[in-house]
Amino acid sequence: MKTVIEVRNLSKSYRNSVALDSVILSLEPDRIYGLLGRNGAGKTTLMSMLTAQGFPNSGEVKVFGEDPYENEQVLSRICFIRESQKYPDSFSAKHAFRSAALFFKNWDQELAGRLVEDFQLPVKRTIKKLSRGQLSAVGVIIGLASRAELTFFDEPYLGLDAVARQLFYDRLVEDYGRYPRTIVLSSHLIDEVANLLEHVIVIDKGRIIMDDDAESIRGSAFTVVGSADKVGTFLQGREIIHTDNFASLASVTAVGTLSRAEKTEAAELGLELAPVSLQQLVVRKTISAAGADLGASKTSSLEVTR
Amino acid sequence: MTGHQVRALGSAVLIDDSRPIFLQIAERIEGDIIEGTLQEEAQVPSTNAFASFYRINPATAAKGVNRLVDDGILYKQRGIGMFVATGARAALVQRRREQFFDQYVQPLAREARKLGIEPLELAEMIRQSETATVHGGAS
Amino acid sequence: MNRVVNVLRMQLVNRWIFIGIPLIIIAASFGLSWVIWALVPFDEVKASGGSQAVLWYFFALGIQSLTLTFPFSQGLSITRKTFFGGTVALFSLIALAISLLFFLLGLLEKATGGWGVNGQFFALEWLVDGPWYQPLAFYLATMMALFFIGFWAATIYKRWQTTGLVVAGLGVAVGLVGAALWINFQGQWPQIGEFLVSQNQMSIAGLLAVVALVLAGGSYLTLRRAIP
Numbered sequence: 137m138k139t140v141i142e143v144r145n146l147s148k149s150y151r152n153s154v155a156l157d158s159v160i161l162s163l164e165p166d167r168i169y170g171l172l173g174r175n176g177a178g179k180t181t182l183m184s185m186l187t188a189q190g191f192p193n194s195g196e197v198k199v200f201g202e203d204p205y206e207n208e209q210v211l212s213r214i215c216f217i218r219e220s221q222k223y224p225d226s227f228s229a230k231h232a233f234r235s236a237a238l239f240f241k242n243w244d245q246e247l248a249g250r251l252v253e254d255f256q257l258p259v260k261r262t263i264k265k266l267s268r269g270q271l272s273a274v275g276v277i278i279g280l281a282s283r284a285e286l287t288f289f290d291e292p293y294l295g296l297d298a299v300a301r302q303l304f305y306d307r308l309v310e311d312y313g314r315y316p317r318t319i320v321l322s323s324h325l326i327d328e329v330a331n332l333l334e335h336v337i338v339i340d341k342g343r344i345i346m347d348d349d350a351e352s353i354r355g356s357a358f359t360v361v362g363s364a365d366k367v368g369t370f371l372q373g374r375e376i377i378h379t380d381n382f383a384s385l386a387s388v389t390a391v392g393t394l395s396r397a398e399k400t401e402a403a404e405l406g407l408e409l410a411p412v413s414l415q416q417l418v419v420r421k422t423i424s425a426a427g428a429d430l431g432a433s434k435t436s437s438l439e440v441t442r
Numbered sequence: 443m444t445g446h447q448v449r450a451l452g453s454a455v456l457i458d459d460s461r462p463i464f465l466q467i468a469e470r471i472e473g474d475i476i477e478g479t480l481q482e483e484a485q486v487p488s489t490n491a492f493a494s495f496y497r498i499n500p501a502t503a504a505k506g507v508n509r510l511v512d513d514g515i516l517y518k519q520r521g522i523g524m525f526v527a528t529g530a531r532a533a534l535v536q537r538r539r540e541q542f543f544d545q546y547v548q549p550l551a552r553e554a555r556k557l558g559i560e561p562l563e564l565a566e567m568i569r570q571s572e573t574a575t576v577h578g579g580a581s
Numbered sequence: 582m583n584r585v586v587n588v589l590r591m592q593l594v595n596r597w598i599f600i601g602i603p604l605i606i607i608a609a610s611f612g613l614s615w616v617i618w619a620l621v622p623f624d625e626v627k628a629s630g631g632s633q634a635v636l637w638y639f640f641a642l643g644i645q646s647l648t649l650t651f652p653f654s655q656g657l658s659i660t661r662k663t664f665f666g667g668t669v670a671l672f673s674l675i676a677l678a679i680s681l682l683f684f685l686l687g688l689l690e691k692a693t694g695g696w697g698v699n700g701q702f703f704a705l706e707w708l709v710d711g712p713w714y715q716p717l718a719f720y721l722a723t724m725m726a727l728f729f730i731g732f733w734a735a736t737i738y739k740r741w742q743t744t745g746l747v748v749a750g751l752g753v754a755v756g757l758v759g760a761a762l763w764i765n766f767q768g769q770w771p772q773i774g775e776f777l778v779s780q781n782q783m784s785i786a787g788l789l790a791v792v793a794l795v796l797a798g799g800s801y802l803t804l805r806r807a808i809p
Contacts, residue, residue, distance in 0.1 A: 168499055189655050190808050206805075208584065211658040222652035222809070224595070225645065231594045232653075238587040239657040278656070305497055313490035313500045330459050331498045351462045351502060396544065403552055411460030 138201070140165045140286055140318045141186060146195035148181055148342075155181040156192065157342040163335075165285075166316040168308075170333035170350070172326050172418055178342040179322040180218060183288050187216040199286065215240060215284035217275035219291045223263045229274050230259040233281070242283035247311065251277045254303045268295030276304050280311055286318045293325065305332060326415035338418050345425045350414065357417050358394060361387045362407035370407060378420040389420055463498050467506030472515065472534050475526055482531060486516055486524040588659060588667020589674075592650060598642070599675055603635050607682070610634040611702055618700040628701035635679060639672070639724050643731025646672075647739060652809035661804050668732075669797065676724035684717050708782060715782050722789035729796035736803040
């Protein structure tokens with residue numbers, strides 16, 4: 137299958153910080169990607185480079201097989217409303233939608249209208265007078281109604297209340313089901329979006345630390361709780377991504393799955409097994425990557441030595 | 443309509459982010475077939491409907507449904523949709539029976555051993571719980 | 582090409598900014614001048630510089646177009662080139678329309694004996710003293726130059742922030758001082774003076790047009806690597 141995005145060794149640094157560090161990525165068409173990471177991890181920078189809104193120091197970006205920079209053919213199929221998107225001062229949401237309709241060839245005005253009602257957006261008020269949530273709603277509506285082949289949502293839920301966020305996720309799943317396209321959902325609220333994702337990319341300090349199908353990540357790690365000694369013996373030789381100690385107890389998260397025999401063994405040793413959610417796993421991988429940084433080690437994990 | 447409430451309930455109760463979701467979808471459909479909510483030869487909702495209902499990725503929902511198609515539990519009719527195969531219920535019950543020992547009996551026996559409950563005592567407890575459930579169900 | 586036209590239409594989505602406000606500025610500055618003329622008990626020609634108010638508005642629009650409309654255009658996946666083309670086309674059209682309006686009102690002004698009070702607002706003597714197209718060319722060139730000064734300054738700010746503006750400002754200052762020193766050194770002030778004296782309305786309009794073109798080129802090259 138042809139890829140939508142190909143990124144090779146993309147690097148970007150600002151005066152005194154590295155925003156992207158040799159990023160390699162490949163995105164396939166008609167999938168929902170989650171671009172996850174902490175605030176400042178490099179999510180927006182990466183999306184800016186992919187849409188030629190920003191410029192890398194080195195590396196190569198290909199979107200729909202071509203360099204997106206000043207490339208009308210490519211850009212006209214992309215929609216990227218950033219979290220801090222600026223609008224002309226005098227514009228109301230209505231003006232913004234009318235403008236968007238001029239440039240996105242798949243623009244669905246009816247959908248935009250329905251979303252306006254969903255989010256109860258005052259379309260005649262100037263955008264600069266809107267609340268943070270309403271501002272996010274403007275971006276969400278443009279992103280969804282554009283039906284662009286490649287759509288980026290940059291922390292789309294900021295300021296939206298729980299009801300509005302659910303509405304966004306519902307509408308996204310619904311519309312994506314009817315009009316499949318490539319969607320990149322950038323978020324630091326992982327639990328909320330986890331179930332919507334088909335593929336997960338985790339970025340931390342400008343580096344990609346996870347790039348895998350969501351379904352293979354789910355259940356790809358487990359936590360064992362019990363007396364530290366027994367946990368250590370049980371997990372001998374496994375890749376450990378997180379350890380918590382409490383008195384003589386340990387709660388250790390390890391990569392992989394357990395066979396039926398191993399589960400029985402754990403039960404017989406009096407160890408408790410707990411599943412690890414996508415969010416927990418991402419958080420632990422991120423922390424463990426930071427730990428590896430401190431230890432000046434290249435690996436993102438530590439072996440249990442007991 | 444209470445569609446939103448149902449949906450919130452559905453995703454909150456049924457989808458667990460620490461296990462592959464397609465398995466959970468497949469299990470959920472299997473459960474509906476075993477319980478008779480989904481009759482044999484009845485039409486199964488579309489993958490998009492599953493995706494919207496459980497608020498999950500449509501491709502994931504499709505993977506769950508396709509797994510049941512591969513197992514012969516569901517069958518596709520081009521252009522119309524997906525249906526429950528005849529004999530699906532019996533096949534599922536058979537499979538669940540096979541898993542019953544590993545999934546339920548063994549952990550139960552293990553816990554019983556830990557607490558010093560003799561196998562006979564355990565059997566008696568099961569018999570008692572049976573009558574309790576029947577009574578509970580009747581009242 | 583279609584997208585260039587759409588950039589133009591996009592900025593006109595809110596007609597108020599490019600059509601309503603300029604007309605109000607023109608009407609207000611003219612109205613104010615007229616009231617003053619009517620109050621002044623003086624039969625000679627009374628000229629007003631009020632017509633330049635709308636020209637300065639263009640300077641502000643040039644800045645805003647880059648600081649806000651450009652980032653928005655990026656969100657709509659418009660290339661920098663297309664944005665530039667559409668924006669310049671829009672400003673040229675509006676500048677042309679206002680120049681034409683001034684020209685026509687200038688004719689009316691003369692026909693009505695200075696709006697009945699011997700006032701001069703659109704047909705300033707200095708401007709209309711020459712070929713008929715002279716005021717047209719002058720207004721157009723001035724507006725475009727002002728627009729591009731604002732636009733380029735904002736582009737420089739976008740690309741290099743305050744440092745960029747300071748460096749650019751210093752560069753212009755150093756350039757001017759350097760030129761002055763060089764002229765001094767070469768003892769060419771008399772020639773410069775002659776050159777300035779020899780200028781007429783049309784040649785000034787021409788110079789402004791050249792300046793506008795240079796600014797346009799500079800703006801475009803700066804915009805090519807600007808980030809929203």
